[in-house]
Amino acid sequence: MGHSSLEKIIALQRNPENIRNLCILAHVDHGKTTLADCLVASNGIISSRLAGKLRYLDSREDEQLRGITMKSSAISLHFTQGEKEYLVNLIDSPGHVDFSSEVSTAVRLCDGAIVVVDAVEGVCPQTQVVLRQAWLENIRPVLVINKIDRLIIELKLTSQEAYAHLQKILEQVNAVTGTLFTSKVLEERAEKDSEEKESDLSGDQVYDWSAGLEEADDSNLYFSPDQGNVVFASAIDGWGFSIQQFAQIYSQRMGIRAEVLLKTLWGDFYLNAKAKKIMKGAQAKGKKPLFVQLVLDNIWSLYDAVVTRRDKEKVEKVVTSLGVKVMARDTRHSDPKVLLSAICSQWLPVSQAVLSMVCEKLPSPLDMAAERVEKLMSVGARRFDSLPEETQELKKAFLQCSSQENAPVIIFVSKMFAVDTKALPQPLTQEEIAQRRELARQRHADRMAADQSAADLAKYDSTTQDGQTAKQEENSKSLTVKEPKPEEDEQQKETFIAFARVYSGVVKRGQRVFVLGPKYDPAQGLSMVNTQGCTATDSVPEVPHLSCCTMGNLYLLMGRELEELEEVPCGNVLGIGGLEEYVLKSATLSTSPACPPFTPLNFEATPIVRVAIEPKHPSEMPKLVRGMRLLNQADPCAEVLIQETGEHVLVTAGEVHLQRCLDDLRDRFAKIEISASKPIIPFRETVIRPPKVDMVNEEMGKQQKVAIIHQVNEPRHEQIQEISHVDPSGLVTLTTPNRLATVSIRAIPLPEEVTRLLDGSLELIRTLEQVNMSLREGRSLDISTRTLEAIEGLKAKLEGLLQGRKWRNAVDRIWAFGPRRYGPNLLLNNVDSYQRPSVWQCLFKGNKPSKPAPQAALRDFDNSIISGFQLATLSGPMCEEPLMGVCFSVERWDIQASTPLQQQDSVEEDSISHESSEDSRAEGGSEMDEQGEGPAAGPNQAKRRPEAGPADCYGPVSGQLIAATKEACRQAFQAQPQRLMAAMYTCDIMATAEVLGRVYGVLGKREGRVLHEEMKEGTDMFIIKAVLPVAESFGFADEIRKRTSGLASPQLVFSHWEVISSDPYWVPTTEEEYLHFGEKADSANQALKIHERRPPP
């Protein structure tokens, strides 16, 4: 370790007031890691000559090779400012979109962030994303405008032009913050209003839309050099400054008070030399602003002397006047940049500027906002004040950030990362080594024993106890011969360390804590655990989503190295070993069972690129399986799944992420040769309204349209044919094999906006489902007003979009969303005789439903219809991909009641019953009580019901109905014109005018579409926004880079699904079409092309 000794850092860890936990955030390549290097060098961990070249925190080989960061990593730095000593726990994060989940894991553990912006590129897409992420986590940002040297050397701006340019960048950043702030204030105001509305229903108030905005204090929010939250820097040349520094320098030199300078150094002020006064209105009077005259001009002339003109004399003068020391070899160096950074890094060391800004402007762990604590503690739809009292008490612990012995320990693990076991600091003691060797021996012996032939085994069995030990010894002797490479050791190569932060209390090695799963409910936990007064040290009763673990080794994270610690007090970021069995990716740990699990991390990336993976040698399958499991744990975003076909599938956020995962799998986790399939392109299946024109753009008559539909209908499952019927309008009627139940279903395309709305509201719909579920189970969930309003808003929006005769009352008739109960497809109840409770029932709480349904109750097997719909929407008939934007309207549903009554006494003649199936118990819960139906008809019976349904040779009715509904949905789907939907990326490409044409060329070739193009102000760069099918995107970024000699590099972000207009099943029917498209019509059909590229389902 460098200058600051471990003892020093341990001492600093105890004083939370002087701790700063922060991360560096930015768009890709804006210079985060370079800046981190400068800060790291200030602690002597790396030499300052290497700062910016080493990229110390990019410890992976591929990070160094590609020049991009792929994971977030932390380092603890020591900083002295005047009397005060600070501990800065710094986390560098990646900027590439593929790794944005790593940003989420970093942001969660911090209280502040350094947002870096490239002075040439300005605010880029990821800059906006990271600002939003910081905002969502309630952490305070400061700004570093980096790469100012590029304005001088590349853009050759004058100091005055540069000033205007910097002003614009600042405006852009503040515009983003402003949008975030206003949306938040408006949201809060809405919440307050609705709370007021609840208490005061008189109503007649007039609202001013801007009310609240005026009251809210936003002065601290914006970035402004005079606020001290902006640093101008060139990390690569090692310099950076805030205007405070210049205010100090000039107040001494010019005899103007520093406070005055501080207010005027940035802005429209100029120096009136005669009057020796600072005046306003530099622009109007055509004067040089103070910032240009006193600050930028100095830097510009230094660059001019050192880099451009290489004027030795002038340089010497500057060096003496600045009072810096330059070594002779730097002066003689052939690269003038060496001399430049030698001068600048002494004159205006960037680490000094940034670290003092951070320590002054960013909050310490003691200043955590109450609002942030509540947000961390209230998961999903729950509101903070609905949590158990003991849980609410814990808020104090967060705010106090106490390291007292009796303070509850609360820790959040935001990711698990793998390190090479050899790189861990603790050399095992002799004893431990001996112990491990013994264990390995034992295992080896066991395996040898197991390998023996059956005959041997029999013999082995008959040997005496002594005989066995003798044999083991024999084995272990043979083991010692091959010792250096026992297989177990190889398997143990990667150790998982939890990337975590202590929010309360002191963590000690070997301590026992509770591991709180994301679904853990403190109310439930407390009732089960507290009665026995137990802590994590005792044997804990079985509580759902709660387990116990022992803290392994604790580590100080020092970039590439780890230092072992005995204990870590509150407010610090740390690494914890020994949790891999308990924590998959993230977790909340606490000594108190009252602690709620923290809200899940906000992930911005959608895993979308999938590949199937196979070992090169089939015998190595177990290693692959194990490797994939490790990879899944080590990556916050990667998903690993086994498909029904037995294929092992890896889902990643993008091409670069995929590559990194494959490398990790090959070199670290599985350590075998693997082969990965071409990326499997995901699709969605949908139906559309019958097209008005055919492939050769001819108007289609009604008859022809019907003909198309029928043509599609031909392939039919034979065994069902006899009991299914499709009418010309596309209504499919299907009867279960036992002929007791019949459903009629029609598929209707949803309007595009509705699909988009549903797709964008998945989280909300999921919450709605959870609420409905708990209502059905008879538990009432305290839902926050914000959630209720959001649900109400969704309903209103749907009502607004689903207009027209076809959709009358459709929103009230929604039966379910799917697949998985929250997808972008609808099941509608258009059965006239069936009134079931609404999916919106949580909105009717308190005030009665707007249209009280007379006998809203669930029928038996309601759930079977829903399940059938879920299955049908999960994999469609075209290529077994999920459906999107399809509405299934159930228009008839008959169940014959001629079922053996002795088995189900509570099912009434007409088959509508008020209790019975599991759902009705809860959904109709209140009614049951009103009717005074006791629990006698309740749970037990209800639970038994689905199985107890009349089973015949076709199996239980519920199952038959599921199958029938699913099949009816599929057939109804096929009765409409079917289309595939392709996943689309959006990308922002920055390119100069010279290479613009080539960028367009590549886009065009890959079926991309340019949405708009604009010139970036103050530069000669164009920004192009385009959409591109995911299917065409592989190699796109590389191709663009190559074609533009590295000048343009696009960031691909998943955006939406788009219908491919051509019909994959289309075949030419008329002579003209044969002529035009050929017999197989495969020349122009993009949908067919894609369809065929897929492996058969």
Ligand SMILES: Nc1nc2c(ncn2[C@@H]2O[C@H](COP(=O)(O)OP(=O)(O)OP(=O)(O)O)[C@@H](O)[C@H]2O)c(=O)[nH]1
């Ligand atoms: N001209 C100039 N180049 C810089 C400056 N700071 C960084 N760079 C260069 O910008 C490139 C990217 O720097 P990094 O520090 O790796 O950027 P990053 O933000 O960490 O990138 P990711 O982690 O991949 O998002 C490197 O080639 C640096 O040398 C600077 O102040 N001026």
Ligand SMILES: [Mg+2]
């Ligand atoms: Mg980086």
